[in-house]
Structures are given as structure tokens and as C-alpha cells.
Amino acid sequence: MIIATGNHAVSYGVRAARAEVIAAYPITPQTQIIEKLAELIQSGEMRAKYIRVESEHSAMSACIGAEACGARTFTATSSHGLAYMSEMVFWAGMGRFPIVMAVVNRTLAPPWSIWNEHTDMLAQRDSGWIMMMCGSAQEAHDTTVMAYRIAEDERVLQPVMFGLDAFSLSHTAENLELIDQEVADGFLPPLNPESLPVYMDPDNPVTFGNLLGPDKMMEFRHLIKEAFGRAKGVIEEAAKDLSNATGRKQHGLIEDYRSSDAEVVILAMGASSGDCKDAVDILRDEGIKAGMVRVKTIRPFPGEEIASSVRGAKAVAIVDRDYSYGFGGIIGREAASYLSKKPLNYIAGIGGRDITVEDFRKIAEDALASAERGELGIEKWWGMRGFEG
Amino acid sequence: MIIATGNHAVSYGVRAARAEVIAAYPITPQTQIIEKLAELIQSGEMRAKYIRVESEHSAMSACIGAEACGARTFTATSSHGLAYMSEMVFWAGMGRFPIVMAVVNRTLAPPWSIWNEHTDMLAQRDSGWIMMMCGSAQEAHDTTVMAYRIAEDERVLQPVMFGLDAFSLSHTAENLELIDQEVADGFLPPLNPESLPVYMDPDNPVTFGNLLGPDKMMEFRHLIKEAFGRAKGVIEEAAKDLSNATGRKQHGLIEDYRSSDAEVVILAMGASSGDCKDAVDILRDEGIKAGMVRVKTIRPFPGEEIASSVRGAKAVAIVDRDYSYGFGGIIGREAASYLSKKPLNYIAGIGGRDITVEDFRKIAEDALASAERGELGIEKWWGMRGFEG
């Protein structure tokens, strides 16, 4: 048992996964991840090549190039870095390069803000990446290793990104059990170049990426759709296998917490889900049947899984730390498209404001009261303060 | 009455709107727009400055800079160009710069494809931009002028982007009535620097964009949310005013076509909505009560408007020329989150495949049949071909 920040937990996960090429560009609050990796590599503790690229666009481009030569690759970024590399994020997704990327979730400017918000990562949700979200440093560590297993699974072969809340997870040091190297090696076989969709080999020369007319593009894109369909099973399988290998319960698509008999279920995501659990326990102690469902995987979106977990509840409160202007909370609305009863959507924690245990407790109460009044399908900005900006 | 491609219709719209700074970077199939503008400017037919930037990221950055000095600005791009400027798209949205941008919708690579798909623009849907989609060259022209009115309205003050289907609209020449310059000037007052959220003026020096902690960010973001709330009314108002000024029916949020009594309603978007209308007429002739609702505005999303338009239908068929992998058709799922009855989602035209009149006819029939079998909430990839790629 050691103590490590969420960021360092990721770096150690990358080491356990034996990533071979790391191309990354610094950005607060991701820097710890790559600084630790640079240190591990330069001190000889880890065998990998670190490419000091000049931007995130180049970071992802370099990862794509390296992956195309059979190397296991890693990058990490945040907010503006992710937006700046967006073109290449799509390139990796549509080109099916099984790259793994950590995203420390941070608010997009202007004005400059380095604090927690999930919109940065969610804005890439159409890019053909598997997307996950961690709830603790331990999970960040475990998810890093799991991400490679999922990405490189022959049934999937899509890149994986996973999120860490800025500071509250990225910089918070917590108890961490490292995955033994042997356990990691058993769980995650070496990358087989033969299995890669794109492999650059002069002995078997192919051209990747030249024009494809409307005659076949749709069929190739459908293959990606199918891969995402299979990914659900692969994710659950990877979580089960890693649970067995580590003795720690790993979550795949969603995490259910006391939701089976709950009257009010909060749908939460990220590090604040822990605060939500504490709130659920308090509510239960107060006699209110509360429960939580946590979105661990965002793509493929676990719509059916969420729907079945909240089926019995009177009120579903979806808490979004993100927003799509002119639409609503992204998880809130995406989940709503699967639910027969309209949920309540709480927009909270925008721009880095904390969502506390107390907030979750009140949200649950508010949702129950709203449901009793028959007020569903409403969006509420939670925790707004007086504003005389 | 002249004949012009959708692209040129936009260029003429930009001239009618008296844009003052144009910063753009070429990309197929957008080039016609900016080539025509360069020609109009260099031949002296239009008073504006054309900045020959070195990338789309710089194009949007330059527009932001110019807008901050009180100039009306324009840019146009497509697919990879849009993805490459994504960081600055958010910058313009969150910074509330009322820029107008035309997006010629094109498939994102790899592999390279220059053909029609809407995913490129939809991928920017969280960026704080008003988003619209044109159905004809005439509408592209009219919408260009309308876009400035909406963007610069003091109740809104957010940037506006609007889409044109690659080739089928961008390069297709059609009948076009130009808006008279006087009509345009009456409809669209000059940009008032006083009204700009950000105005760089040494006589009244402010710093734009420096750090904002979690103490106030949420409140500022809520202002944007409110602006989008008001935008719905502003859009309808602009459409009405421009209808009156031009004598042409302009659509604001949605367009209803024979949907009021329809048993099956197709939700369509973009240039193929015309094909859909033809299909509706054919179906009606065959005795099938079909109708269409067209999504003209994507942000703010006209969820309630759609819901009320399709309320009576047995089957709602949402046709998406876009896809969010691991989730579904974007419009399909977004609309579903507002509908009480689950729609059917048809994924069609991916990678530039045509969606023909016949396709729409069959989709309507398929949707009706599915609804009768009670099979709702299903996604179907439409028009898939044998695949031995």
C-alpha cells in the first residue's frame, strides 16, 4: 500500500502496462502524469521512449505513428490540450489505433480556469474512442491497465480515453495498491502487431488512409459501430478478470450502489461519486431509500444498463458536471434518451465548484420532492451563488 | 433570379451582411465560398479585409481578434478544418464573440473522404455556438444574413455556425434570389461595438480572459445558458422579419411539412430534406399519411418543438447522417430525450452515400411497419451494401 495522487496512479499504471512510446505535452493538471513517466524512463525504471512533442496535436500524431509500427503508446492531456488535438483524436478513433490516453478533466477557457469540469472530454464523445471515468486514485491506476486490455482486444481495437477530475482526483493523494508486474503481465498480453488494424511494414506494404468514396465508407464505419457493440462485453470481461487478478472489485460499465430498492437514484460520475455514496449512506440512515448509479463508461454509453438500474425509482437525479449550451447536461440528456420516465437533471460543479456530500443529499431530497410534485424532466443549475459579477 | 451553388450563395450572403474581416483557410468542399469572397474583395466589389491565414486554428483566432475590435467577421471551413480549429471554436463560444461561420459538412478521415456527413459539425455541439443547417442554396444565402442578426442580437451574443451538405448543396447550382442590399441593411443593423461582450479599447482598458476561480465561473456560464434560452425567440423573430423583408418563407427552429395529421413523421436535416418532402408527397399520393419535420436549428435544440410536432404520429423516423460511436445517431438520440414515445433511428448517408427520395419513402414505410410490430427505439443502418472490403 502506497500513497499516490490520481495522476501518479496513472503513471504507475502505464508502467505496469509496459507502454513503449509516450508522447505528451504538459498542461495543468496533467503534468504530474508525464513528469513521473519521464522520470521513470530517464532513471531507467521503465523501458520506453518519451517523445517531447511540441503540441498535443503532435502528441496524438506521434502516438498514431508509433502504434502503427506495433508499439504500445500512451498520452495524457486535459481541456485545451484535448481540444487542440481533437482532429487527431478522431484520426485515432476512425483509424482504429488502440492508443490509451488519460484526460484530466478541466474547464475550457475563456476565461482561463484550471479546475474540474467534464465538458472537455465529453466534447470528444463522437470520436470513436471508448471513454471511461475514474472515481478514485486506485481506480485510475487499475483503469489504466484495463484500458489497454480493452483497446487491444481483437473484438474492439479502438482507442480508450479515461478521465480524472482535476485536482480532486488528479492531485489528491490516496491509498493505492499497485498492480504487481506479474499480475499485470498475466492480465495484459503484449501487443500483437498482427492484430493491429494498421501496421506499417515494408514487407507487406499497404497504403493506409487514401481516399474512400461513398461506395464503401459506410460499411467500414459500421465495423466501428459493431466494435463498440462488442466493447460492452469486453469491458465487463476485463473488469471481471482484473477483479479476480487483483482481488479488488473493478467496475466495467456502471457501478450500482444501494440502488436496487432505491426510491431516489442519483446518477453520478467521477470522483464526486464517492461524496455521493457518503450522501446515500446518510440518507439511508435518515430513512430515505437513496441509491447511486455511477457512470464508469461513457462510450459505449450504458443506456440500457442505467435504465435497468433505475427502473424502480420514483425519482432519478442525474448530476452533470458538464454542459452543452442550448441543450442540457450531456449525461442527463443522453441517459434520458433511454429512460421511460423523465429524469431530473442537476447541473453542478461547473468551472470547478465542489459538489459536496451535502449537495448530493439535498439533490436527492429535491429530486424526491420534485417527483412527488410531478415535476420531472427539469434541468436545475445547482449551487448557484449570488451573482454581481 | 440567378443561378448559384450553395457555396456562392453563402459568399453573396456574406457580402449582403457587410462582413468586414474574413479569415479563412481552404478546404474542399468549402473553397468556393472563400474564393468568391477573395474575388469580391480584391475586385473592389466588397469592402473587407481578407486574412490569408495559415490554418483554421489561426482563422478562428483571427476572427476572434477582429471581432474584439468591433469588426463583423466571417469564416468558413469543413470537417478536418473544423476539428483543427476546435479549441478556438470553444474560445469563441465561451468568449461570446458573435462570429459567423459556414461549415460545409464533410466526413472526417481516415480514410480520406470529401463527401457529405454531418458528424463534423455536430461534434462541436457543446461549444456555445448557435448551430443551424441549411436545406437549399436559397436558404444558405438567407441564413448567412440571418446568422449575423441572431449572433449580434443583444439578447444572444453568441457565435453562429450553419451547415451545408458537401456537394449536394455546396456545389449544386440552383435558383437563387439575392437579398437586396437595402433589404439586408434594414434587416441587419451595423455591429455596435458597445454591445460586444469583449471590446478592446485602450481608452477603457479591460483584461479579457484572465483566471476565474470556481467562485464565479458557474455564474458566468449560466449567462450563456440563458442566452441560449433567449436565442429560440430571437431566431424565430429573425426568421419572421426576414420572411417579411424578402417575401420568402424563412424557417427558424424547425420546418413542418405535412406533419400535423401524419401517422409517420420523418425527422430530417439538411439538403436531403428536399428529397424527403418529395417522398412525403409520393406517400400521401399513395394514401399514406406521411409528414416531415426538418431540424433547421440544432443549438438551441428544438426538442420541445419537435416533440409537439410529432405528438400525434404513430411512428417517428429520425434520419441521422452522422454517428456517435457507442451511442447512436446524434439527432436521433437528442430528440429521443424529449419524446415520450421512442422513435426509430435511421443512420443513413454516412460517408457521402446519397439518401434518395426512394430511401425516404422506404424509411417511412419501414417505420410504420416497425411501429405496428411494436418495435420502437431501434437503430437501423440504412442502405448498407454488401461488404467484401
Add this chain to the structure above:
Amino acid sequence: MITLKDLPVEEYYLPGNAACSGCASALSTRIALKILGPKTIVVIPACCASVIQGYYPKSPSKVPIMNTAFAATAATASGIVAGLEVKGRKGITVMGWAGDGGTADIGIQALSGAAERNEDFIYICYDNEAYMNTGTQSSSATPRGAKTTTAVMGKGERKKDVPEIMIAHDLPYVATACAAYPLDFAEKVSKAMKLKGLKYIHLLSPCPPGWRFPTEKMVEVGKAAVMTGAWILYEWEGGKYTLTGPSKGLIDKAKRRPLKEYLAMQGRFSKIPEAEVEALQRDVDSKWEAMKKKLGA
């Protein structure tokens, strides 16, 4: 010196590709691959060279091509070099092949970054002096006076000097070349192939539709660029400039043909005012003066 006889008969870039008739870039790809041989991986961003490959499921290339995004050539190549290295895959040459837009404009960040890291690959910019793939818009490498669809009266600014910019990066090898002199070009590719680190070659590629001249004049136009001194053939290595090919004989202004002969061959310079021609001639002369200094001549 590489002679015609040294070039293998085998083609690595096959006929029946989608290049325009008379394309200098297609010719040069052919030549470069003859030198580099089959153990090569080519990285190509959006540009004519990506379209020349034609449609899936066929490609004219007998060596693997990694197409990449417009801005990403040098970064993708850096990744490939790293991937080959960590996998212990030796003896493979990596070549970036990009247009002037993809090099001088949107791609310069990645190129400059790779240059500073001195990544081990060859970067060749085939310069047709505009965005040709999208239909002849001005790039920063478009020469002053040339008409494009975004500079209908001719471009006002001078051509960005990318080879000089790359020399300022202090690379192991920088050279200019011209498609009309394939053996000179081949020689430079061959030299680059033997060095470690980032080697940069800037290749002038006359483009019949973009420059508006008849296809059969491609070589003549390219030669005129060199013989008028508008384009100087040189190498830079270890801080030293060396003129190559016919440029060697052109230090003396009298030996150079008047620039207007070159301009007159091309539609993009049609109707260019006499004063502008003189200004352009002065640009050429002063470029040579600067070159003389650099040569220490």
C-alpha cells in the same frame, strides 16, 4: 554522383495513378523511391500526393504509406521512428512527403518540433507554390506576383523561405532541388538517406494546371526556374552552403537568364505589370547577393 544508370529499373510508384498529366510531384516521388528502395515507410498529409494515390482498395505505392492529417506529417513520422526504434525494427527509412502548404503553413509547427528533436527521418517538401489539391489558393510559398484563386490580382507578399528556416534549425542536412533535375534530386535523397537525424529537402515542383503551362513544358519550366536564378539549387551541411547543378554556374548575374523568360511561360504570371517584373528581378538578384555572402564568395 548518381547517374541515370544508377537508378533501378523497378518502379516503386506504379503507373496508372491519379496524378495530373505532367505532374512534377509524381515524377519526383518515382525518383525518390527509386533511391530509397523498398525498405521505406512514407508519411503523407493531405495534399495532391494523397489524392494521387487514388481510391481504396488500390494504391500505386509499393512501399507502405501512412496518410495523415494535414498538420501532422513530421509528428506522425516522429512517432513512426520511435515505434520502429522501440520495436527494434532496423534498416527502415522513414520519409515525410508533403506539399508546400503542409510544410510552410499548417505543418510548420510539427516540422519545427521534429527538427529541434532532430528526429531520424527525411522530410521532403514538394513545392508547387500553392494549395493545389484544393484548387490553387495562395500558400505562404506562393511567389509574389503569382495569381491564385485567393489572390486574383497576384500575391502581394514574398515567398516564405522554408529552406532557410530549416537551416536556422541547424539540421544535419538541408538541400533544395528541382523536379526538372531528377539526378541532382536523386543525389540529394541518397545523401540524406545516409545521414542520421532530420534531413530536409525542398523540391520545386512545377505544376501544369496550377502554374498554367502546357503539360509537356514541365521540365522546361523547371529548368527556367533554375536558369533564371529564381530557384537556387544548393546544399547546406555542417554550416556550409554549396551550390549544386546548374546553379553553380550562376553566381555571376550575367550568366543568369532574365527572370521574365520564366514568368512568361506561366499563365499565373500573365499580364503582370512591367514594374512588378522588375521588382521580382530585383528580389532574385538580392537573393543571389545574400547567397554569395553565405557562400563566402
Add this chain to the structure above:
Amino acid sequence: MITLKDLPVEEYYLPGNAACSGCASALSTRIALKILGPKTIVVIPACCASVIQGYYPKSPSKVPIMNTAFAATAATASGIVAGLEVKGRKGITVMGWAGDGGTADIGIQALSGAAERNEDFIYICYDNEAYMNTGTQSSSATPRGAKTTTAVMGKGERKKDVPEIMIAHDLPYVATACAAYPLDFAEKVSKAMKLKGLKYIHLLSPCPPGWRFPTEKMVEVGKAAVMTGAWILYEWEGGKYTLTGPSKGLIDKAKRRPLKEYLAMQGRFSKIPEAEVEALQRDVDSKWEAMKKKLGA
């Protein structure tokens, strides 16, 4: 020559800002704005200079600041110049103020583009030789041998020479400066202000926490950079190089202090092997040799 007396007493960048104690960049902002005066618009990308402004709703700046994205300084400034022009707003100076990372790495594309278009603004790169705002990661401007959090054994590659790269763009004015010589810097800003087109100044900015030296030594460290010849003060205008300030007297190697004095003052070079020091000294010497050639000396 600008003297201390020529500097206005008025401060345009107010005390109580968020710069580290002893920050050379903060000092230089102060000086630059004294020269440029109130009719200035400043564009700043992500970097220390954006954080130095502190939090909303306050700013230390008495002139308007347009913060922009990390890669966007020169493009945003281009837009501002265009906006002012079309609106007929005359007499306003536009200045881009960016770090070495925002200039040499992620920002070089926009800068190179604006340079080729010769946009009418002043671009100042304050070079603290690493990504300081994010905690001292290597940039391409980090010198060889310096330790950073991403080069824990010291950086292996040489510092990218951005002023030379900008000279290769053939700008109206390029100069280097050092924060330890504020009057020399002020002179250059003042010169730049009077010229049209893109003027580039590259300012070495010693950074106490990043270079690891005590805050009070900032000026001494900066002077040592110049006096050892590690950093050369010069101007380039109309194709001509001119040394300025103390660098004028340092052509003769004997006049230059040994590089190791400069290195020894800074924690980032601690425990640097002797052989590496010699190599770095050779780099300095050869840079001066090259400079001599350029000077025609």
C-alpha cells in the same frame, strides 16, 4: 539611446500582481509598456504572463489585454490588427507577449504565418527556457544540459534558435534582448514601435524558480548569460546584423567570461559533468564564430 530618464514614471503594469518574486518577465512587461504607452493592446497566450494577471475581477494591466489560447498569439494579433484597420482605429500599437513554449513550440505556426504576411504588430517572446507556468518542463528553447521535470538528467538537444528562424522570415526587424538590460530592451521596443510590419524581439528572461537561483540574483544571472556569451544581444534589420550593449565587446573570445560561471549560478545545471560543460562552451564559441561571419567581421 533611451536612458533611464526617458522612461515615464507612470506604471502601466501595476504592483501587487501574481508574478513570482524576482520575475524577469514581470520586470520586462513593465518596461515594455512604459515604452509603448497607453495606446496599446496586448495579446497573451497561456503562459506565466497569463497567470501573472491574477484572478478576475482584477488585472494589473492598465492597457487592454486579450488573453488567447496557447497556440494563437500571432493569429489573434493579426485579427486585432485587421479589426483596427477596417474600423479605421489608428494609432494603437498591438503587441504579442508570449513565452518560449508559446513561441518556439505550439505557437510557431501562427507566428510564422503572421511573419510571412508581415502583419503590423510587435511580437515579444520572453524566453525563460522552459514551460514555467506548468512547472518547468523542457521546451524546444530549453538549453542543452538544463534539468527540467521532463529531462531529469538534463536536456539532450540544443536550444532552438528562434531569432534566427525569424530572420529567415525576412522581417522588418528582429532583435534579441535580455531582461537584465532593461534599457537595451527598451531601445529595441522603441525601435520596433516605429516600424511597420512584424517586429520580433526575443528576450531572455531569467526565472528564479525555474532556473533555480535566489531571486535577488536575477539581474546577475541575466548579465552572466550575456557576459559569458551564452546569450548574444543583437539586432537584425535590412539584412544586417548589429551587436548591441555589452555583446559588442565580446567578439573576441578572450573578452568573454567562461560559460561555467553562468552555469554554476543555476540549480538547473547542477552536477553537470565537466565534459558537458566543455561541449556547451564549444557551442557558445561556435555560435560566436557563426555570428562573426554574419557580421562580416
Add this chain to the structure above:
Amino acid sequence: MNKAKTGRAKVALSKPSEGASGLTGLWRLRRPVIDPAKCTKCHLCWLYCPEGAIARGADGAVWMIYEYCKGCGICSEVCPSKSISLVKEG
């Protein structure tokens, strides 16, 4: 398709082939015709053909691969012995 069914991933990869863009000889308006009598076998035409559409025989003779020759006329221009003439097609 089988591979896709069994879950093997797939992206579009193109294979090297002559005529990747079809029989580009069809694009030709003028056909280059060699006069073997004049030809000195210098191979400059081969060197300069952008298309690689000139073949060389063991004896050094050259001929056009008309399936692909686009008729640019460069070979004719560079031939020192003026052995290649351009003949209008169609």
C-alpha cells in the same frame, strides 16, 4: 466480411497495383510515338516520365505503356534525338 463477423477489426487498407486509378491512358489526348530508328537509347524519356509509363527492354529499347501514359508530352520534349512525336488521339 468473415473477418469482420468474427470480430477481427478492419480499416480500409489499399494494396499496391498498377492502374490504381484505372486505365489512365484514357485521359490522353495525344499519344507519344517513338521512332526506334532515331532512338539512341539514352533513357532520358524513361527518367522523366512522371507516370513511369515508359518501359525499358533488356536491349535498352524503350516503349510506352499506353494503358497508363497520360500523354503529357514530356518524353517528347526531353528526347535529345527528337525520336518521340505526339499524335492526336481519337
Add this chain to the structure above:
Amino acid sequence: MNKAKTGRAKVALSKPSEGASGLTGLWRLRRPVIDPAKCTKCHLCWLYCPEGAIARGADGAVWMIYEYCKGCGICSEVCPSKSISLVKEG
């Protein structure tokens, strides 16, 4: 707020003010103290103070604005007459 309510758009704009980051004098560990007797009024300390925390009187005298002086010590180093000493705070 009023403005926002009536629909007037608003982004965060910061206004120029001293002490934008608070009383940064609090950060100081050492206080620079001038000995007016030694001072020659050369103003080099004023020139070099990164903070602009040295004021100049009409008579040329200089003094520290301790609310903001961060105590870097540069003034003391650059003073040619050694008039500025650094005194430990607290």
C-alpha cells in the same frame, strides 16, 4: 446582475487595479530597507524592481511600496551605492 437579467451579455472582464493579487507584500520574507543617507537617487532600483514597487518622489527620493514589494532583493543587488539592505521579516 441587472444587466444580465435584461439580457445584456456578459463575460468576465477584469479591471486594472493595484494589488490585483492581493497585498503581495505578505509574500515577503525579507524587507528591503533604504538608507536615504547613502542613496544617490540614481533610480536603478526603480528601474529594476520587477514589481514596480518602488516609488519616486518629486525630489528624486525613492521608497518601497511595502504593500506589494515581494522582497526579491533585486533592488538591493543593483544599488550601486549599497543603500538597500535586506532585513528578515516577521
Add this chain to the structure above:
Amino acid sequence: MFVEIRLHGRGGQGIVTASEMLIEAAVLEGYHGQSIPTFGAERRGAPVVASARISDREVRRHGQVYSPDFVAVFDPLFVFRKEVTEGLKEGGTLLVNHRQKPDFPQFRVIAIDATKIALENGLVVAGWAVVNTAMLGALSRLLGMISRRSVEAVVSSKWKGDLGSKNLKAALDAFEGVVA
């Protein structure tokens, strides 16, 4: 009235221009029109297609033309390529630029030697006979709803001076000369 037309030619031969001029002429006659290039990465010389629609009501659809009423083949060499007649309605009109009339029993086949008309009128650019105005003239005549005057107006507004009169002459020669 709703007519769909498809044009076959080579990149560089001006079929997109011809199709746009065609609908411009139709618009002058009071119709609605639409000209649709199929756009690829095709280079000069490679086969290309464009389509057009003419209607008395607004043309709302934007899909390609799959079952044309008229097909015009600009390049003599292309006459027998199979994509040329693909989808052409039975009894539809096939206008070919050819010296003699090819045999397609299921269609109304009309031949015009547009190349000759072009050459006669000195319409040659970079070795290419510029046939698009001649083809425009012939096609307009065959469509029936476009008057000689509209063809004249469209061609004259497109090119001025010597080039204008050459093109106009070619278009009208074809308009008059085409034999249905």
C-alpha cells in the same frame, strides 16, 4: 414538368459549366433548375459526370440523378462506356458528340459532331477542343423548353469579346444543326 439530365465527359471538358449554363437558360425561360456536379478527386482527362434537373416547380431534392430523361456524352470516346446509359429511361434521349449515330435501339439517339463545331469556331485550349458550348446548344434544342434566345443570353453573359462570339457561334451552330 420535371426533366432529369446527365452529362458525361472528361475532367477539364467543362461539363459542369455546360450544365450550369443549361439551367441558367432554363431559368430564363421561367423554370427552376439544378446543376449537380459529382465531385471526386478526378484530374483533367479522367471521366466525370454532372447532372441537372429542370422543373416548373422548385426542385427540392438534392440527390444525384439516377434515372435521367436525357444523357449527353461530351466525349466521342465515352459513347460506349457502360455508365453512360445506366439508368437512362427507356425511350430517353441520348445525345452524343460523335461523327456518326451509334446504335442503341431502346433510346432516342442523336449525334452531333460538337468537336468539329468547336474546331471550326477556333475553340481550342491547350490542345483540347472546347465542346461545351456546342453541346449546350444541341442539348437545349433537344430539351425543347429552351429557346435560342436564352442560349444566346447565357453564353453572351459568360464570355465577352472574341471568345464570346466564338462560343456563341458554336452554341447556335449546334442549336440549329442538331437533328432530332
Add this chain to the structure above:
Amino acid sequence: MFVEIRLHGRGGQGIVTASEMLIEAAVLEGYHGQSIPTFGAERRGAPVVASARISDREVRRHGQVYSPDFVAVFDPLFVFRKEVTEGLKEGGTLLVNHRQKPDFPQFRVIAIDATKIALENGLVVAGWAVVNTAMLGALSRLLGMISRRSVEAVVSSKWKGDLGSKNLKAALDAFEGVVA
């Protein structure tokens, strides 16, 4: 058992390190811990805050600490700043690095001269007394659940050699010297 702690100091004073070492020590004692920096753009010398949690069960929540049980003030100058005692529970412990005990009747106030301990042990960097190990020692002792041995283990694993023994000595001096 669930304890929340908040640390106040200046940027550069090592409060994040101290808080991490604190929970490392707690972990050695078998507890779960969490160390949370509040991160801003603060520079060396500016006021900064960190928090920590120690619990016998997994710490799930990730929000800031708003109502600490313990507050430790690393900088003598900060003792009377109002944010320092904000939210501190009534009867909560306020540990201050100060020569004498300030008066806060509603809290258990403990003073320790950590600066002196640091100086005595030669812990000075760039003019700064490095007080974090001394404060760690004192705080550990006051928390009650952390043994001298764990403090020793954590400090020794962090620094080696001379620096290690100086820091260890400071931590233990404070551990022993703090008077509750």
C-alpha cells in the same frame, strides 16, 4: 474514526508534502488517508491551503475539507487570518507555528515554534526555514493515532543522508516537544 485536517501556509512551504507525509504515516498505521491540495495559480510566498482526511474505512469523498477537526498553521504570520479558523469545529484543535499561544477560546490551541526547530536543525533553503517536517511531527503527535515510528519511517523514506537526518530530527523534536 474519521478526521479532517486543514493545513495553512505559503506556497513553497511544503504544506502539500507535509499533508502527504501525514497520510503516509496514517497508512502505515493501517488507516486510509487522503491528502488534497487546493490548487490555484499561487506563487511561492502566497497563502495556500491543503487538507487531509484520515479514516478507518476507505475515504470515498473527494470534496474539499470545509469543517476540519484539526487546523495546522505553518506560518506564524497567518495565525490571525480569518480563513484559518473558518469551519474549524468547536473544540477542534488549532496547531500553530508560533512562539506563543494565541487566544482562541472556542478551540484547543497548541503552539509550537517549528521555525526555531527548523533553524536549530539547519533546515534553511534559500532563506526559508523549512518547517514542514517539524509541523508534521507535531501534528502527528496531536492526532493521536500516529506513532513516532511511523513518522520516522515516512521521513526517512523521503530524504536520505544528511538532509534525511536533519528532517528526521526536526520531526521527532516536534513530535516530542509539542505540548497539548
